[in-house]
Amino acid sequence: RKEVEQDPGPFNVPEGATVAFNCTYSNSASQSFFWYRQDCRKEPKLLMSVYSSGNEDGRFTAQLNRASQYISLLIRDSKLSDSATYLCVVRSNFGNEKLTFGTGTRLTIIP
Amino acid sequence: EPEVTQTPSHQVTQMGQEVILRCVPISNHLYFYWYRQILGQKVEFLVSFYNNEISEKSEIFDDQFSVERPDGSNFTLKIRSTKLEDSAMYFCASSDPGQNNEAFFGQGTRLTVV
Numbered sequence: 722r723k724e725v726e727q728d729p730g731p732f733n734v735p736e737g738a739t740v741a742f743n744c745t746y747s748n749s750a751s752q753s754f755f756w757y758r759q760d761c762r763k764e765p766k767l768l769m770s771v772y773s774s775g776n777e778d779g780r781f782t783a784q785l786n787r788a789s790q791y792i793s794l795l796i797r798d799s800k801l802s803d804s805a806t807y808l809c810v811v812r813s814n815f816g817n818e819k820l821t822f823g824t825g826t827r828l829t830i831i832p
Numbered sequence: 833e834p835e836v837t838q839t840p841s842h843q844v845t846q847m848g849q850e851v852i853l854r855c856v857p858i859s860n861h862l863y864f865y866w867y868r869q870i871l872g873q874k875v876e877f878l879v880s881f882y883n884n885e886i887s888e889k890s891e892i893f894d895d896q897f898s899v900e901r902p903d904g905s906n907f908t909l910k911i912r913s914t915k916l917e918d919s920a921m922y923f924c925a926s927s928d929p930g931q932n933n934e935a936f937f938g939q940g941t942r943l944t945v946v
Contacts, residue, residue: 753933764923764937765875808875817863817927819888820935822875 722747725823727809732828738799742826744792744809753812754785756794758805759825765808768794796828804830834858836938838924844944845914853909853941855924864907865925865935866899868892875923881907914945 727744734740746754754771769776771783771792782795792809809823837856845851857864866878879889879899886899896918898910907926911918924938 759875762921762942764939766937767934770934812933817880817882817929817933819865819877819880819890820867820875821877824874 723823724748724821725809725811727823727826729824730827732826733831734799734828735831736799736801739795739797740799740828741796742794742807742809742828744794744823746790746792746809746811746821748811748813748821749790750813751790751811752814754783754792755810755812755820756781756783756792757808757810757822759808760805765810765822768807799828799830801830801832804828834936836924836926836936838922838938838941840941841939842942842944844946847916847945848913850910850912851914851943853911853922853924853943855907855909855938856905857907857924857926858928858936859905861926861928861936863887863927864899864901865927866909867923867925867937868920869923869940870917870920878909911943914943916945919943919945 725746756768757765758768759765769778771785775784780797784793806825806827808825811821839854864881869875879893880887921940923940925935927935
């Protein structure tokens with residue numbers, strides 16, 4: 722089983738729509754969870770951390786279900802600039818250990 | 833805004849040659865990392881470095897690879913005897929406990945082995 726598993730997509734979504742991504746992780750000892758965004762041939766950039774109680778940042782909402790080892794990202798009112806690959810990322814502690822990346826989900830927002 | 837910088841942005845090398853990829857982490861960060869991403873694949877951890885020594889390395893990081901912090905600002909990845917399959921994007925990252933452990937990535941070095 723992959724350490725971090727995501728639907729690779731692609732997701733082609735009309736502008737203004739809501740889109741949801743899911744991710745599962747295999748290591749139950751994982752403590753820190755993130756969504757990163759990666760534009761084509763660019764570096765990953767942190768979109769948001771994911772907290773146990775769920776958290777929201779503008780149009781973006783992240784949820785964590787530790788029992789199911791499941792993470793989600795919801796994007797509301799999608800914009801053309803949201804087109805990117807969204808990476809689910811897990812770390813085994815709260816410190817500075819390595820990040821484990823999923824393969825990413827490719828999102829294209831259609832005008 | 834502070835950033836991680838990497839040089840060169842693109843390196844082409846012949847198979848069997850040695851390459852050195854350079855990174856300047858954010859100045860007050862204490863943890864440094866190298867990751868790689870083969871085209872079309874996921875980002876993979878190579879090595880982490882703290883307090884002037886390797887703190888963790890992956891199976892990928894074998895004897896062909898080495899890291900060094902030669903001075904107070906640079907962090908380098910050396911790849912000896914490059915192979916075709918070493919062609920990838922190599923990302924340097926740094927983090928600091930005081931910033932919620934967020935890892936900041938450099939823009940990457942695209943290594944092409946021919």
